[in-house]
Amino acid sequence: xxxxxxxxxxxxxMKVKGNQLVGKVKEIVEEGNARRVTxxxxxxxxxxxxxxxxxxxxxxxxxxxPTMAAVGALAALVTDVEVIVERIxxxxxxxxxxxxxxxxx
Numbered sequence: 245x246x247x248x249x250x251x252x253x254x255x256x257x258m259k260v261k262g263n264q265l266v267g268k269v270k271e272i273v274e275e276g277n278a279r280r281v282t283x284x285x286x287x288x289x290x291x292x293x294x295x296x297x298x299x300x301x302x303x304x305x306x307x308x309x310p311t312m313a314a315v316g317a318l319a320a321l322v323t324d325v326e327v328i329v330e331r332i333x334x335x336x337x338x339x340x341x342x343x344x345x346x347x348x349x
Contacts, residue, residue, distance in 0.1 A: 293311050
């Protein structure tokens, strides 16, 4: 079980042409690490849908068929949109910290 308070997310934004929208959304779904996808045009949210973490490939294709149909219809109507992908941030690697002495007066 994932503790929601400890999960860190990162938001990725990309501009996509309308004719590339369906392919880009399929690519995001197949990666399997996205939690939510939002499609915006000029600051207005046109479509937003959640994704299950870890569900990719054929399983996601079956569950998301109605959503992909909506994305395809939307792609036919728009020219340029922003796709915002919410992902679970990868864990931060341990970093060595060097102490720096400062002069005090």
